[in-house]
Amino acid sequence: MRDGSMIERAPILNAVTHVLMIAGLLIAAFPIYVVFIASTHDLPTVNRVPMPLWPGDHLVQNYATVWNKSDFGAKMINSLIVATGVTIGKITLAALTAFSIVFFRYRARMLVFWAIFITLMLPLEVRIVPTYAVAADVAEPLRWLVWLFGLELGIAPINLLNTYTGLILPLVATATGTFLYRQFFLTIPDTLVEAARMDGAGPLRFFWEHLIPLSRNNMAALATIMFVYAWNQYLWPLLITTDARMATATMQLQKIVPGPLFGQPPVWNEAMAATLLVMVPPLLVVIFMQGAFVRGLVATDK
Amino acid sequence: MDRRASFDNLWLAGALVAPQILLVVVFFYWPTLQALYWAFSTQPPFGGTNQWVGWQNFQQIFTDAVYWNSVRVSIIFATLSTALSISMALLLALMIDRQLAGHKAYRFVYFWPYAIAAPAVGLAFRFIFAPDAGFVSAINQLAPNLWNPALKGWDAMILIVIANSWKMMAYNFIFFLAALQSIPRGLIEAAAMDGSGVLRRARDIQIPLLAPTLFFLLVINITESFVDSFGIVDITTGGGPARATDLMVFKIYSDGFKGLDYSMAAAQSIVLMLLVIGLTFVQFRYVEKRVHYA
Numbered sequence: 001m002r003d004g005s006m007i008e009r010a011p012i013l014n015a016v017t018h019v020l021m022i023a024g025l026l027i028a029a030f031p032i033y034v035v036f037i038a039s040t041h042d043l044p045t046v047n048r049v050p051m052p053l054w055p056g057d058h059l060v061q062n063y064a065t066v067w068n069k070s071d072f073g074a075k076m077i078n079s080l081i082v083a084t085g086v087t088i089g090k091i092t093l094a095a096l097t098a099f100s101i102v103f104f105r106y107r108a109r110m111l112v113f114w115a116i117f118i119t120l121m122l123p124l125e126v127r128i129v130p131t132y133a134v135a136a137d138v139a140e141p142l143r144w145l146v147w148l149f150g151l152e153l154g155i156a157p158i159n160l161l162n163t164y165t166g167l168i169l170p171l172v173a174t175a176t177g178t179f180l181y182r183q184f185f186l187t188i189p190d191t192l193v194e195a196a197r198m199d200g201a202g203p204l205r206f207f208w209e210h211l212i213p214l215s216r217n218n219m220a221a222l223a224t225i226m227f228v229y230a231w232n233q234y235l236w237p238l239l240i241t242t243d244a245r246m247a248t249a250t251m252q253l254q255k256i257v258p259g260p261l262f263g264q265p266p267v268w269n270e271a272m273a274a275t276l277l278v279m280v281p282p283l284l285v286v287i288f289m290q291g292a293f294v295r296g297l298v299a300t301d302k
Numbered sequence: 303m304d305r306r307a308s309f310d311n312l313w314l315a316g317a318l319v320a321p322q323i324l325l326v327v328v329f330f331y332w333p334t335l336q337a338l339y340w341a342f343s344t345q346p347p348f349g350g351t352n353q354w355v356g357w358q359n360f361q362q363i364f365t366d367a368v369y370w371n372s373v374r375v376s377i378i379f380a381t382l383s384t385a386l387s388i389s390m391a392l393l394l395a396l397m398i399d400r401q402l403a404g405h406k407a408y409r410f411v412y413f414w415p416y417a418i419a420a421p422a423v424g425l426a427f428r429f430i431f432a433p434d435a436g437f438v439s440a441i442n443q444l445a446p447n448l449w450n451p452a453l454k455g456w457d458a459m460i461l462i463v464i465a466n467s468w469k470m471m472a473y474n475f476i477f478f479l480a481a482l483q484s485i486p487r488g489l490i491e492a493a494a495m496d497g498s499g500v501l502r503r504a505r506d507i508q509i510p511l512l513a514p515t516l517f518f519l520l521v522i523n524i525t526e527s528f529v530d531s532f533g534i535v536d537i538t539t540g541g542g543p544a545r546a547t548d549l550m551v552f553k554i555y556s557d558g559f560k561g562l563d564y565s566m567a568a569a570q571s572i573v574l575m576l577l578v579i580g581l582t583f584v585q586f587r588y589v590e591k592r593v594h595y596a
Contacts, residue, residue, distance in 0.1 A: 013500050017397045021408045024394045028411050031416075031426045031468065034437075038429060050437045093322040104315035105308045112319050119330045121536045124576045125529045125551045129558040129567045130340065132334035139330045173325040193308070203309040232419035234533040239559070253421045254537055257428075268429055268436075278422045286417040290410065293417075297473070300478045 032279065034142060038272035039063070046269040062273040069270070070252060071244070072277060078167075079231055079249040080281070085168040086230035087223050094177030094222065095215070098206050102185040103193065113182070120175045131170060132239050135160045162243040171230060177222050180299055184218045185211065221296030224289040228282040249278050324501040334575070339566035352565075358409025359569040369570070371545055372553040379463060379549055380527035388519055391474030392512070396504055400480040409479070416472035427465035428538045451539065455546025458539045462547055465534050466527065474519050481515040482508060521585045525578060549576055 033053075038046050038236035066072055097116065101109040124131060134140065137157040148151050160166030188211070196206045237251040247255070256274045257266040286293050308313070341359055343352035364370045394412060398405045415423070431438045433450040441448050453455040485508060493503050532551045535541060541548040541556065548556075550570065558567030 008494060008500070014400075014402060017400055020393065020397050020402075021402075021405065024390075024397070025408050025411055027390070027468070028415055028472065031423075031430060032414065034430055035426045047435045049435060049443075050440050051435070093325070096318045100315045100318035103308050104312065104318075105310065106312050106315055109319075112323060115331075116322060116326055119326055121579045122330050122334055122575065123529050123578065125532060125554075126571045126578060127330070127333040127337055128555060128566055129571070130336035131329060132559075133336065134328060134333050138328060141328050143591065169325065170329040173322055173329065174405045178322070203311060203314055206309075208341055228417050232533075234419060234421050235353075235555070250419045250421060253419075253425055257425065258422055258535070265432065265434060266429075268432075270427060272429060275422045275425045279418050282417040282419070283414060286413055287410075290312075294413070294476055294480070297416075297476055299445075 032283075035272045035276050035279065038268055039270075039276050041269055043267060043269055047062055047265075058269065062269050063277075064192075066256070066273045066277070068271050070256060070274075072249065072252065072274065074245065075247050075249040076277065076281075078164075078246060079165060082167045082233070082237070083227050083230040083281075085164065086161045086171045087226045089168060089172035090174040090177050090226045091219055091222055092246075093172060094174050094181045095176045095207075095212070095219075098181030098185050099203075102182055103203065103206075113178075116173070116178050117175050119173060124170075128235065128239065135166050135170060135240050141187065147258075161240050162246045164246075166240050167237055167246070167248070171233065171236065174226075177226070180218060180222060180296075181209060181215070183299075184215055188214065217292070217295070220289065220292040223296075224285055224293040225296040227285055228293070231282045249274075253278060337568045337571050340564050341572045344392075355565075359565050360573075363566060363569050363573070368545065368548075369553070372548045372550050374547065375459065375548060376528055376531075376550045379466070379531065379547070380521055380524050382459075382463045383466040383470060383527050384520065384523040386463065387470035388474050388516070388523060390467070390471045391478055391519075392516070393473075395475055395478035395482055396508065398479060399508075400500065412475050413472055415469050416476070418469065420469065420530070421537040423465050423469050424462075424534040424537040427461060427468070431461050431464070451543075455543055458543060458547045461535050462531070462538055465538065466531060470523055470526065474523070477515055477519055478512065481512050485511050503529045518585065521581055525581045525585075528574065529578060540562065 034051070037055055038051060039062050040059040041052070042058045042061075045052065045056055097112070101113050136159055138160055139155045139158045143153070143155050147154070150267060160169065192210060193206065196210055201209065232247070234250050234251060237248045238254065241247050241251070253271075255272060257271050340350070342356060343354050344359065345352050359543070398409050419537075430436045431449075431451060433439050433442065433447070433452055438449055442450070447453065449457055451461045489507060490503060493507055498506065528549075529551060531549050532555060535547055535549055535552045536555075539547040541552050551574070554567050554570045554574065557563050557570065
């Protein structure tokens with residue numbers, strides 16, 4: 001029983017609460033609504049100040065223009081491939097790593113855990129230039145490793161620029177995901193492990209037949225936040241794709257508007273149509289997976 | 303984290319962690335080491351191997367007014383957007399937690415902004431706040447250029463602060479609401495029976511119990527504002543006008559990829575990295591405290 005159902009008379013306060021909640025609704029929804037409305041008008045209408053707040057009749061035309069002009073469909077598919085790849089990669093790696101450090105006993109496992117956990121302090125934004133250099137030639141660290149052992153091998157450069165691998169792989173390591181899975185695996189009772197071993201299950205069968213089904217909630221929570229994270233990536237795809245065919249929808253927004261604030265104004269109706277297209281997929285994930293999304297967010301960021 | 307029952311196939315254990323360890327080494331530790339090396343060396347103008355220069359790159363950035371400008375605007379940006387997004391989120395969470403009619407519908411929509419990509423947020427707000435279109439420019443009918451983020455530094459700063467706060471507000475709201483809902487109901491009911499009203503309970507019970515969450519969110523918001531601001535800045539102001547929104551991350555990007563000065567970009571990266579490490583330590587210390595608390 002919370003305030004709402006408590007018998008308590010506070011009419012003024014309740015009125016204020018409703019007003020604030022409606023104000024919050026306007027603040028949260030108004031920008032999204034404006035993007036939608038602006039994407040349904042022709043250019044002169046959209047440039048009127050203030051812009052009308054009811055939909056116009058150019059919706060189909062604007063979206064068709066954006067879709068064709070910058071080959072947006074292909075970019076949406078690229079985004080989908082990258083977001084799905086990153087999500088699956090993160091879940092897989094997180095589950096495997098956590099399985100190893102929780103269910104096996106070896107000295108280095110705390111080292112492994114910390115080596116992954118510390119990457120939280122090294123976000124992409126602070127190592128962009130050298131990470132770009134690595135993506136341009138992934139064999140470089142390997143060459144150094146070989147050189148440390150006194151050898152000199154001609155290892156051919158491996159270039160990840162303009163590839164799906166390059167868009168996905170550097171984003172796949174996950175400290176938060178590994179941490180979440182570790183916390184979950186720690187709650188699995190020892191008796192379950194013992195029972196499985198008694199049935200003659202080896203580690204991989206135990207992982208596949210017991211842990212994976214048990215961690216379904218965990219997986220859903222992680223998948224929603226990681227999909228949203230990956231779809232919304234901007235800086236990394238911007239750096240490593242020079243080929244327009246590899247561009248993702250999110251980074252494509254930069255190409256649709258002319259330079260920031262200066263120069264000629266953007267073609268706002270088309271820009272807003274593109275913005276809405278980029279907004280929709282992660283928004284749908286949050287709308288339909290609200291519970292999992294909130295759980296994932298609150299559980300991983302602690 | 304010791305359990306009694308465990309497996310002992312160590313080759314398998316190693317094989318299971320190998321993929322992620324490999325990725326972490328190649329894409330995190332290697333670039334970090336490289337950034338460190340670049341920060342302490344310079345590249346000769348006509349190519350060749352880097353030359354060790356010690357602290358020279360750091361001396362150069364710390365005596366550079368343009369660099370200090372980026373530090374200054376980053377601090378302003380972080381302070382304003384953290385204050386704005388946290389206070390809005392706290393207010394909304396307290397309102398929703400009263401569970402009046404319709405609160406579920408409102409709550410549902412309050413989550414949305416966090417799902418939206420930073421550049422999309424940036425573009426939406428750039429339109430709403432455009433000097434010659436959208437809505438805010440209506441005030442320019444009172445006096446020309448009363449509002450113009452393309453020309454006025456503070457207008458541009460306000461624009462990116464509002465865009466960033468809008469997105470972070472949703473994130474903070476989710477955490478505040480989760481924390482409020484974990485406060486034992488009996489506590490609130492007991493206080494109500496003792497005659498304390500809604501405001502009194504918010505002030506004396508709910509907000510004090512939210513302190514750990516508030517502290518956690520403060521650290522996260524400051525870190526995010528310093529590190530994760532590129533998308534919004536790049537698409538709205540591009541660091542301008544006259545470097546008024548030239549945040550640290552944006553400057554690293556433009557020095558590194560536009561100016562191609564890897565050493566300067568690396569030195570700035572190291573400074574930002576130390577800042578993130580410092581903030582993360584503060585956060586970990588708090589997390590430990592919170593474990594005892596709960």
